[in-house]
Amino acid sequence: WKPTVTVAVSGAAGQISNHLLFKIASGSVFGHDQPVVLRLLGSERSRQALEGVAMELEDCLFPLLREVDIGIDCRKVFAGADWALLIGAKPRGPGMERGDLLEMNGAIFVDQGKALNEVAKPTCKVIVVGNPCNTNALIALSHAPNLDPRNFHALTKLDENRAKCQLALKAGVFYETVSNVVIWGNHSTTQVPDFVNAKIDGKKATEVITDQDWLENDFTPAIQTRGGLLIKKWGRSSAASTAVSIADHIRNLVNPTPEGDWFSTAVLSNGNPYGIQDGIVYSFPCRSKGDGSYEIVPGLEVNDWLRERMKKSEEELTSEKGCVGHLVGE
Numbered sequence: 001w002k003p004t005v006t007v008a009v010s011g012a013a014g015q016i017s018n019h020l021l022f023k024i025a026s027g028s029v030f031g032h033d034q035p036v037v038l039r040l041l042g043s044e045r046s047r048q049a050l051e052g053v054a055m056e057l058e059d060c061l062f063p064l065l066r067e068v069d070i071g072i073d074c075r076k077v078f079a080g081a082d083w084a085l086l087i088g089a090k091p092r093g094p095g096m097e098r099g100d101l102l103e104m105n106g107a108i109f110v111d112q113g114k115a116l117n118e119v120a121k122p123t124c125k126v127i128v129v130g131n132p133c134n135t136n137a138l139i140a141l142s143h144a145p146n147l148d149p150r151n152f153h154a155l156t157k158l159d160e161n162r163a164k165c166q167l168a169l170k171a172g173v174f175y176e177t178v179s180n181v182v183i184w185g186n187h188s189t190t191q192v193p194d195f196v197n198a199k200i201d202g203k204k205a206t207e208v209i210t211d212q213d214w215l216e217n218d219f220t221p222a223i224q225t226r227g228g229l230l231i232k233k234w235g236r237s238s239a240a241s242t243a244v245s246i247a248d249h250i251r252n253l254v255n256p257t258p259e260g261d262w263f264s265t266a267v268l269s270n271g272n273p274y275g276i277q278d279g280i281v282y283s284f285p286c287r288s289k290g291d292g293s294y295e296i297v298p299g300l301e302v303n304d305w306l307r308e309r310m311k312k313s314e315e316e317l318t319s320e321k322g323c324v325g326h327l328v329g330e
């Protein structure tokens with residue numbers, strides 16, 4: 001057996017975790033020969049529910065699941081973590097401004113960043129899912145100087161998956177044939193799903209889907225607002241598909257990226273090859289050698305249409321950062 005991997009999960013009694021934890025424990029995320037320990041973080045509010053989650057995990061008899069611990073103190077739960085999946089966050093309430101949400105969740109991510117710094121393995125990989133995830137990731141990494149800032153991610157893989165599906169449906173092909181899709185920028189309605197560099201069956205997507213009007217005026221806003229539409233229909237935000245995309249994100253980091261392809265993840269922008277300003281967590285096309293690290297793929301075509309929208313998302317992230325300047329050391 002390989003040495004166990006310790007995975008800490010916040011918001012562990014929430015809806016996304018309710019799908020994700022069982023995937024991790026089954027071996028379908030880290031590999032069918034990889035034993036795992038799950039450390040579940042909750043709060044006073046969710047203590048009972050968390051005990052219920054742990055009971056269900058035990059009852060599954062997963063052979064790779066070596067231990068399930070629950071707790072409400074992030075300094076205990078994050079101890080020795082190889083991975084931290086930060087899912088728990090306060091949802092936006094009626095009449096709440098974006099700045100209020102940033103401030104409230106910011107406080108959670110300051111504390112969790114500090115806890116990771118103190119007790120997680122210095123190599124710990126952190127994926128922030130709780131919204132506003134890009135800026136929450138920036139806050140967390142700002143408080144964890146012992147960890148490489150490149151180990152922090154915010155999730156945009158769900159947006160990439162949504163974009164791949166819609167391109168495949170329009171082209172009338174199976175979504176496995178859609179590759180090279182990147183989401184640029186913020187996980188918000190300013191995100192830029194890139195059809196310019198996307199490929200379908202190895203050809204440029206724009207040669208397969210020649211309806212430019214659809215690409216610009218239907219596809220793009222549909223991906224940007226799909227999360228909101230789903231909330232309207234379901235009465236809650238996407239949970240199962242988000243869990244799948246977190247699993248995809250982890251697999252993207254622990255397996256080598258197929259030659260010529262890339263995946264989306266929001267990472268610290270410092271030194272990026274696309275002229276996006278340093279000091280924000282921005283989604284880029286990335287590749288991995290399969291060791292948990294990544295590099296930003298340079299050289300994608302950025303035409304005026306993309307550039308203008310990428311800039312808007314950059315500006316939104318700068319403004320979010322401005323709202324929480326006191327939490328990111330500025």
Ligand code: NDP
Pocket residue numbers: 010011012013014015016017041042043044045046087088089090091128129130131133154155156158159187237238239242
């Ligand atoms: P849930 O509503 O199920 O809540 C998850 C956890 O968040 C709860 O178990 C709770 O954890 C914590 N929480 C809930 N309310 C509060 C509160 N008022 N104050 C502090 N913490 C609270 O959410 P989901 O699992 O559906 O979603 C979790 C996050 O993921 C949300 O922020 C959502 O916006 C985001 N998301 C991100 C996506 C992405 O692509 N990046 C896609 C979909 C969702 P506890 O009480 O145990 O601390």
